[in-house]
Amino acid sequence: MMVAGILWIMRTGAPWRDLPEEFGKCGTVYDLFTTWNRDGTLDENLDLLLAAHVDAGAIDNELWxxxxxxxxxxxxxxxxxxxxxxxxxxxxxxxxxxxxxxxxxxxxxxxx
Structure with missing residues (x-):
């Protein structure tokens, strides 16, 4: 659920303190996010998600x-x-x- 919490924050742009409780404690989710951001794990996973969507044809290359x-x-x-x-x-x-x-x-x- 913490990964879903990170994605929720990225999608909504909300402050960490507004993270719904269903995703876990905001401080814990934030700590995981900053760790993954520093060590490159976040970028690697986002690149994998993007590649999967490109392969599935779910990305409109004409969209700006x-x-x-x-x-x-x-x-x-x-x-x-x-x-x-x-x-x-x-x-x-x-x-x-x-x-x-x-x-x-x-x-x-x-x-x-």
Whole structure:
């Protein structure tokens, strides 16, 4: 059930403390996740799952996933030292009604 708990967290993006009790104690599941993440076990198993889905034809190679979010900058981010490396204006923080922020966009193919 702990593996199912790890997959539940990865699927939902919920904090570890919100892990349902049916998967075990959140601290125990988190410890297993961090151990597997550090030693490469997690990546190996996810690669095996992906390969099995590719072999079964369950992956749509024409599918592209897009996600985006807006991130607010800390107050000190707008006051960087002058004379540093010049950034392209498209990478700079912008001002919105909520203050300085930037947008982050992510695009990936079916294989991650």
């Amino acid at each position: 996933c897009v996600d985006g979010t807006t991130v607010r900058a800390a107050k000190c981010a707008a006051g960087a030292a002058k004379g540093g490396a010049a950034e392209a204006s498209c990478e700079a923080f912008g001002r919105s009604r909520g203050g300085f922020s930037t947008k982050i966009h992510l695009l990936f193919d079916p294989h991650g």
